[in-house]
Amino acid sequence: MISISWAASTETEMSNGTLYYEALDGSEVTGNSTLFYGATKYKKTGGSKVTVQLGQETVEGSWYSGNKSVSAGQTVSHSFGGQSKAKYAYNCKATGKMKASNGGPWYTPTVHFC
Numbered sequence: 404m405i406s407i408s409w410a411a412s413t414e415t416e417m418s419n420g421t422l423y424y425e426a427l428d429g430s431e432v433t434g435n436s437t438l439f440y441g442a443t444k445y446k447k448t449g450g451s452k453v454t455v456q457l458g459q460e461t462v463e464g465s466w467y468s469g470n471k472s473v474s475a476g477q478t479v480s481h482s483f484g485g486q487s488k489a490k491y492a493y494n495c496k497a498t499g500k501m502k503a504s505n506g507g508p509w510y511t512p513t514v515h516f517c
């Protein structure tokens with residue numbers, strides 16, 4: 404996850420865990436205001452082991468991580484690196500998402516990061 408406490412963040416409570424998403428304008432990370440940075444995290448609190456893909460969605464783009472296995476009591480995360488705001492998020496909004504071997508996708512509420 405982005406390790407800056409003032410990132411725009413959101414979460415979705417699920418029956419077996421919580422899905423988190425946060426995004427930050429690049430001007431706050433590297434000084435490059437043409438980029439934004441996003442990260443998705445899933446904290447699994449119950450149920451059996453599943454394989455998940457953590458994602459990020461904007462008005463013009465959609466990404467998923469590779470497969471990640473997670474069991475109850477574990478947390479998995481994925482950072483998406485710097486993405487072009489002009490190309491993918493000109494409205495400064497992004498959403499976290501996750502799909503799993505047992506269903507989905509699930510979404511977080513959308514955040515406004517700039």
